[in-house]
Structures are given as structure tokens and as C-alpha cells.
Amino acid sequence: MLNLSIVLEDSARTAPDDTAIVFGDLRLPYSMVDTIANQVANLLVARGIGKGDKVALACPNLPYFPFVYFGILKAGATVVPLNVLLQSREIAYHLDDSDAKALFCFEGSPELPLGERGKAGFEAAEGCEHFFVLPATALATESEYGESIWAALNGMAGEFQTVQTAPEDTAVILYTSGTTGQPKGAELSHQNMLMNAMVSDEMFPRTPGGDTYLAVLPLFHSFGQTVVMNTGFRRRSTIVLMPRFEPGEALALMTKENVTFFAGVPTMFWAMLTKIHAEGVPVPSALRLAVAGGASSPVEVLRDFQQTFGVGILEGYGLSETSPVASFNQLGRPTKPGTIGTPIWGVEMRLIDSDWKTIEGEGPGEIAIRGHNVMKGYYGRPEATDEVMNDGWFRTGDIATRDADGYYAIIDRAKDMIIRGGFNVYPRELEEVLMTHPAVSLAAVVGVAHESHGEEVKAYVILTAGASITEAELVDWCRENMAAYKYPRVIEFRDSLPMTATGKILKRELR
Known part of the structure; x- marks a missing residue:
């Protein structure tokens, strides 16, 4: 018997009155979160949903998320978290593809009409039988979209007796963003998810007197789910929920709630630093640990954060398919900025070529991962699973090098690599160089079609406030600082860059 809901249940037993969740003025103790999750489990059983059934959850970072997430797990069912930015057609696809029996959907707001989209998606999905609305108004028992959860x-x-699940039973199906083809659901077992939360917990030292996490990474995404919610609940921390990242608001919340632990993607750290430097916003003083993942952090951002906050950013690496954490710059070992550290406990990594053959030495090569964190496979897609799995190893599609101490450094996504005139150009490397220019605040480099070279290198740049430089001047500077075959011939200035809900720059929209 192993059920991921133990991370909540155990803390509710040992520290029932400790604050589990802060949302605005709301402070909810562990006992209450557990009680409502029990009610959700009882509701599912009453509606004929139980062990092995799939239940979808479309909800931003609100108290509803843990209530429903752990309720589904307690009932022995599988949670299918959905990105809150999905359109109706995409919601229907995910419900059909995962064989979901029910959907819990946040009512939404004028800016994010999730209730409307969810209802339409539910109606278009054939096998989905139950639709529960999570109302925008606290405790509202009615909603125009359907049955209110309350x-x-x-x-x-x-009270609820948690259903006995085996370690290999599926706890969560996480859909990968689907940069190629349709999104696929990575099946993660109770053991995958629980081990990843436990190892993450052991890796980060606890703050005496307890930790407070800022949960601004979406909980529907693996990084926020494992590293913030599940790890935070396991160590009886207080989790401050923030539904949408806004740098000023995040800094104010960190100060107000004495946040000790912040996990984010690089663009979040960049935005907070920009806010502090541009407006003199006070730097939160309680922060003890900052963790980055989701994309590579520019070394300039790491350096600036260390100087500004007095705390280094620890970079890690993982994917939905690896529950997600696979490697980390771990405390007790030297931190190497610009690397993703070394494999976490119980996990192996190696570099391989396209035929799965091991590449010795520095590489570069594609990262392959084996360990307790690797998914069971893609739900209902044996061929897609076979493409990425081999003898327990999972191939990531990420190209990296490895130094003599065993630290890995991501060069780029295999599919982001630009091939210009037969030469391999790695956008990440050029972004790093561009960001050392004082006028450049943020950069994204992509390949665009070119008749003679195949692809040409193009950079999109957000300038530092008050900086004046022309696109031609910046191209000249790049020519002096980068090899002839790789410097960007085209530069376009932008006020903002398209990003995913998790804050990753959407390069496919820039191409």
C-alpha cells in the first residue's frame, strides 16, 4: 500500500493546527485541508468513481487545487491536472485522451473564462460523466455552468478511509506541452511522485521554526506540484498561493508572509530583479532558498540574484516524464552556476547518441535518465513510449555536456538547435552572450528559414529600461563577440516575449 495522499494525511495527523495554506486573508490549517479532501473522496465514491478511474482538474493556484487533488488520490483515482489556458477543444482532447470520468473546473473570471471553456470541453468529450464547478465566489452553492462543488x-x-493503492498504480497523468504533435499524458505512479517529493525534501535543509513556500509556479505543472505543494506539505510548511505571477506582488507577498522558499522559472527571477532595480522595491529578507528549473537560467540573472538577495539560485533539471526532478545543484557540494548539477539520489544520468550508445567524456550528447522518477509510459501510446524508453532509460531530447566532476550543463533542446549552413548553433549559448550586453535585459534566439543557409539566426531582445541602441549596432556587437557562423544576423526589439503559463519563452511562436 502506497498512496501519494500520505504527504497531506501525515502532516494533518502530526500537526493538525499548523497553517497549510495562505490565500489572501484565508489561513487554512492542515486538519481542514485534509477534511475537505476526505469529503471530495466521499463525493467521488458516491458518484461511482473509484480505483483506477481518471479525474481531471482545471484550476489555478487556489485552495481548491489541493482539496480536489488529494481527494482524487484518496479515492484511489488518478489526477489529470489541466493547464488553465487550454481552450474548449483542447480540454475535450485531454478528457478523451485520458479517459477522464469527471472534471473539476474553476469557474474562471472575465480575463480567464475557464468555466465556459471547461463546460464546452466537457460536453464535447464523450466518456466524461460528471462536471463539478469550483466557484469563483467563496462557498457559492450555485453556478451558471453546473453543479457547484459546495x-x-x-x-x-x-472522514474517509484512503483506498489502498500499490506503489506502481498511476497517481497522476501529466500532459507534456506537446511542442511536437498532440500532447501526450505521462503516467506517473504513486511511487514516482512520492519518492520525488521525499528526495526533494531531503535535499533542501529545513528552516528552524518551519518553512513558508510561495506557490506561484502553476500547481497543474509538475514543478509546482512536486517541489512546492507535495514537498511543502510533506515538511508541514505553510504554502502561500499566488494564482498569477506579477513581480511586484510576488515581492510584496514574500515580505509580508516571510517566505523562506521560492521556486520559479528563470523569467520570474529576471522580472523580480528588474522590478527591484527599476523601482527600488524592498528586497524580501526571510528568503533562505531559491530554486530554478523549467528552463536554463542566464548566468547574468544568477549573479544578479546572488548579489541582490544574498542567496544563490540552485538550478535543477527535470521533465514531466521524470516526476519531475532528475538533477540538482545540491547543497553540501559546490554550486556551479550555469549547470543543472548532478543526478539526485536514486537516479542515474548518461549522455547518449541517436542510437542510444553511451557518449563518454564531456559530450555533447542527449541526456538519458533511469531511476525511481521515470514515468511508466505515455498513457495509451505504446509506440510513443517505445520511442523514448529503452531498458528503463528515458531519453529526454535535451543536449548537454558533462564536466570532470559529473555536473551536467544543458546546451539546448535538440529541437531548438539551429543548423545554419551545416553548422550546429545552440541558441542558449548566444542568449547568454547577448545578456552580458548592458542594454540587453532579456533575449531569445531562434532559427528562421533561409534559402541558402537553411536557417538564419534571429534574436528577439527586450532592452534594459532607458537603454538606447539600434538593432544594427547590436548586430555589430554580436559579430565581434561570437563566431562568424553563429552570430544573429537579424535582431528584433520587443517589449515582451510570448510565454507559457509556466513562464517559459515560447520559441515556436517566435519562429
Whole structure:
């Protein structure tokens, strides 16, 4: 018997009155989060949903998320978290593809009409039988979109005997962003998810007197789910929920709630630093640990953060398919900025070529991963699973080098690599160089089609506030600082760059 819901249940047993969740003025103790999750489990069982069934959850970072997430797990069912930016057609696809029996959907707001999209997606999905609305107004028992969770939970008992699940039973199906073809659902077992939360917990020292996490990474994404919610609940921390990242608001919340642990993607750290330097916003003083993942952090951002906050950013690496954490710059070992550290406990990494053959020495090569964190496979897609799995090893599609101490450094996504006139150009390397220019605040480099070279190198740049430089001047500077075959011939200035819900720069929209 192993069920991921133990990360909540154990803390609710040992520290029932400790604050589990802060949302605005709301402070909810562990006992209450566990009780509502029990009611959700009772509701699912009452509606005929149980062990092995799939239940979808479309909800931003609100208290509803852990209530429903852990309720589904307690019932022995599988959670299918959905990105809140999906359109109706995409919601229907995910419900059909995962064989979801029910959908819990946030009502949304005028800016994010999630209730409307969710309802339409639910109606278009054939096998999905139950639609529960998570109302925008606290405790509202009615919604124009359907049955409110509060009406449904009325009369449900607050105790529940958690269904016995085996370590290899599927706890969560996480859909990968699908940069190629349709999104695929990575099946992660209770053991995958629980081990990843436990190892993450052991890796980060606890703050005496308890930790406070800022949860601004979306909880529907593997990074926020494992490293913030599940790890935070396991160590009885307080989790401050923030539904949308806004740098000023994040800094204010960190100060107000004495946040000790912040996990984010590089663009979040960049935005907070920009806010501090441009407007003199006070630097939060309680922060003890900052963790980055999701994309490579520019070394300039790492350096600036260390100087500004007095805390280094620890970079890690992982994917939805690896629950997600696979490697980390671990405390107790030297931190090497610009690397993703070394494999976490119980996980192996190696560099391979396209035929799965091991590449010795520095590489470069594609990262392959084996260990307790690797998914069971893609749900309902044996061929897609066979393409990426071999004898327990999972191939990531990420190209990296490895130094003599065993630290890995990502050069780029295999598919982001630009081939210009037969030469391999790695955008990440050029972005690093561009960001050393004082006028450049953020850069994204992509390949664009070119008749004679195949691809040409193009950079999109956000300038530092008040900087004046022309695109031609910046191209000249690049020519002096980068090899002839790789410097960007085209530069376009932008006020902002397109990003995913998790804050990764959407390069496919720039191409």
C-alpha cells in the first residue's frame, strides 16, 4: 500500500493546527485541508468513481487545487491536472485522451473564462460523466455552468478511509506541452511522485521554526506540484498561493508572509530583479532558498540574484516524464552556476547518441535518465513510449555536456538547435552572450528559414529600461563577440516575449 495522499494525511495527523495554506486573508490549517479532501473522496465514491478511474482538474493556484487533488488520490483515482489556458477543444482532447470520468473546473473570471471553456470541453468529450464547478465566489452553492462543488459536498462525511493503492498504480497523468504533435499524458505512479517529493525534501535543509513556500509556479505543472505543494506539505510548511505571477506582488507577498522558499522559472527571477532595480522595491529578507528549473537560467540573472538577495539560485533539471526532478545543484557540494548539477539520489544520468550508445567524456550528447522518477509510459501510446524508453532509460531530447566532476550543463533542446549552413548553433549559448550586453535585459534566439543557409539566426531582445541602441549596432556587437557562423544576423526589439503559463519563452511562436 502506497498512496501519494500520505504527504497531506501525515502532516494533518502530526500537526493538525499548523497553517497549510495562505490565500489572501484565508489561513487554512492542515486538519481542514485534509477534511475537505476526505469529503471530495466521499463525493467521488458516491458518484461511482473509484480505483483506477481518471479525474481531471482545471484550476489555478487556489485552495481548491489541493482539496480536489488529494481527494482524487484518496479515492484511489488518478489526477489529470489541466493547464488553465487550454481552450474548449483542447480540454475535450485531454478528457478523451485520458479517459477522464469527471472534471473539476474553476469557474474562471472575465480575463480567464475557464468555466465556459471547461463546460464546452466537457460536453464535447464523450466518456466524461460528471462536471463539478469550483466557484469563483467563496462557498457559492450555485453556478451558471453546473453543479457547484459546495452543493455536491453538502452532507459528505469529513472522514474517509484512503483506498489502498500499490506503489506502481498511476497517481497522476501529466500532459507534456506537446511542442511536437498532440500532447501526450505521462503516467506517473504513486511511487514516482512520492519518492520525488521525499528526495526533494531531503535535499533542501529545513528552516528552524518551519518553512513558508510561495506557490506561484502553476500547481497543474509538475514543478509546482512536486517541489512546492507535495514537498511543502510533506515538511508541514505553510504554502502561500499566488494564482498569477506579477513581480511586484510576488515581492510584496514574500515580505509580508516571510517566505523562506521560492521556486520559479528563470523569467520570474529576471522580472523580480528588474522590478527591484527599476523601482527600488524592498528586497524580501526571510528568503533562505531559491530554486530554478523549467528552463536554463542566464548566468547574468544568477549573479544578479546572488548579489541582490544574498542567496544563490540552485538550478535543477527535470521533465514531466521524470516526476519531475532528475538533477540538482545540491547543497553540501559546490554550486556551479550555469549547470543543472548532478543526478539526485536514486537516479542515474548518461549522455547518449541517436542510437542510444553511451557518449563518454564531456559530450555533447542527449541526456538519458533511469531511476525511481521515470514515468511508466505515455498513457495509451505504446509506440510513443517505445520511442523514448529503452531498458528503463528515458531519453529526454535535451543536449548537454558533462564536466570532470559529473555536473551536467544543458546546451539546448535538440529541437531548438539551429543548423545554419551545416553548422550546429545552440541558441542558449548566444542568449547568454547577448545578456552580458548592458542594454540587453532579456533575449531569445531562434532559427528562421533561409534559402541558402537553411536557417538564419534571429534574436528577439527586450532592452534594459532607458537603454538606447539600434538593432544594427547590436548586430555589430554580436559579430565581434561570437563566431562568424553563429552570430544573429537579424535582431528584433520587443517589449515582451510570448510565454507559457509556466513562464517559459515560447520559441515556436517566435519562429
